[in-house]
Amino acid sequence: MSSRGARLALTAYRTLGIAASPLFSAYLSYRAAKGKELRERRLERFGYASHERPVGPLIWFHAASVGETNSMIPLIREIRRLNIHIVLTTGTVTSAKVAAERLGTDVIHQFVPLDLQPAVKRFLEYWQPDCALIAESEIWPATLLELERRRIPQILVNARMSDRSFARWSRRLSIAQALFEKFALVVAQSDIDGERFRDLGARYVMVSGNLKVDTDAPSCDPKVLAQYRQQIGDRKTWAAISTFEGEEKAAGFVHRALRERDGQLTIIVPRHPERSDAIEAELVAQGLKVARRTRNDIIFPDVDILLGDTIGEMGLYLRLAEVAFVGRSLFGEGGQNPLEPAMLGCAILSGGNVQNFRESYQILARRGAARMVRDTEMLAKGVHYLLTNDTARRGMIEAGASAVQEMRGALTATMKGLEPYINPLAVKARLLPKTSEED
Incomplete structure (x- = not known):
């Protein structure tokens, strides 16, 4: 497939998503009946916010499930120390519970919007993130396209590419290149992962190691x-x-x-x-x-x-x-x-x-x-x-x-790679008037 064909395919994906949006309400109702969605928070999946956006710089973190959420926690805590706000999206009920238990009010949790252009647009218009950090291997075309359209830097962190995923993307190389080139930076777990992302079209790739090594060992009662x-x-x-x-x-x-x-x-x-x-x-x-x-x-x-x-x-x-x-x-x-x-x-x-x-x-x-x-x-x-x-x-x-x-050391390496995107937000946060709570 040519690069023009890839662009047409992505446009068709976005258009079909818009047309199919009404059908997803029934799909989410089915998932809620199975306990895989929280019925009272289903609107978040269509991009409707359930929390007020704080004043100041904000980063959108996305982690698909429990493992990805746990791996992001050290990075989230480092960035929160800079007084940068974070909205964290996840895709499962269990990961939402983990976020609440381990991060509390340090982040705003929302369920990730469906990869439909209206839902993603609504989410981004409300939260207006300065940057998007996506964990490991979450590649959603409509989301990537909408972030690019708004010129919001999108970075894949703790990125990995399995043998199966690499083979699948390689068979659709033009589409892969049209998507992976949209990342401002890919922070890969290993040299092999880094090479695979480069082969698939990522322009800027660095290797950090695995953030999961820098997490705390799971606790217990x-x-x-x-x-x-x-x-x-x-x-x-x-x-x-x-x-x-x-x-x-x-x-x-x-x-x-x-x-x-x-x-x-x-x-x-x-x-x-x-x-x-x-x-x-x-x-x-x-x-x-x-x-x-x-x-x-x-x-x-x-x-x-x-x-x-x-x-x-x-x-x-x-x-x-x-x-x-x-x-x-x-x-x-x-x-x-x-x-x-x-x-x-x-x-x-x-x-x-x-x-x-x-x-x-x-x-x-x-x-x-x-x-x-x-x-x-x-x-x-x-x-x-x-x-x-x-x-x-x-x-x-x-x-x-x-x-x-x-x-160990992936957290330090990742923070170093993120400096061009994080440091300006940290400066902006310091220049904001302090609230009574911060005083």
Whole structure:
């Protein structure tokens, strides 16, 4: 497709979006019925604001879901120290909850407007952001076009490009170039990510490292942690976290294979807790006794599995274990973030399908903090070895802490790259008359 064809395709996308706008009300009603939208805040998805815009410079941050929101928090806090206001948009109910819990009134939260020209236009006309910072890999054509039309600098931060996404964009190279050239700056997680964004048309690219390494380790309620530790007692414990379909069954197999020798407790934390009823039924069918976090079930000595069917409690589950298998790596593709278990003192096991976190795994494996397994049988052997070999387990845990320290620095690098866009806003904020609250 030629560059002219790409422009025509993007114009058609925007036009079709305008025509289809009325249909999205029914779509959002359906999502609200499923618990995926807050019914009382649906108008935000059409660009209607539910909060007053503060006076002074303002940056629009967008983070799709929980992981992206958590990765943006250190950057958001650094920019708020400069007295620059922030409106943070996310796309899920759970990420909105995370934003409220971790950022409170430091930011104004809104649900991201649908990628429809009327909704995006309405959102931008109200909030009038001085700059837009978009997390990781969110590419929405109508939004990018509207930001460009208003000459609002748009920057992709902590940017990553998976193998699958790169292949998909490469097949539509003219459209990719027409979109990616609109970014004033792309701050990429790794050299590979940076090269891919350049190949797809981004003009200004820098590499910072992964902001997720500079986030705080997930916290937990110390009273709940103490309660579970008392119930577990001296049983060996391992966790299978961020699991996808098929991996819970594999964790059940591992548990049954080791139960007679190790007497361990297995913690399973699915990536999508709404699957928990089906997961429990599958585990019970394997002859396993399951306790669920949402039911506050007591972990009696005969409990085989603690099913972590809550959101935002990864800090609790990982503190209960010293060995963690990170999912979406044996079944499914791409892997999940291994940094949280490394931060919280776990030896890490993973399948080989970790393309989305390739660089993190390479560093962890090189340090001796992570081991890759080919299949369920190899996973069982790895879990048994680490549960019973204190020296090996502790060595991997210490190596993980060292690897995390080695990877830090992305926040400093990102702030340096953002200086041309942030510094003028910081000066403008300092020149504004102080309110009584600021005094």
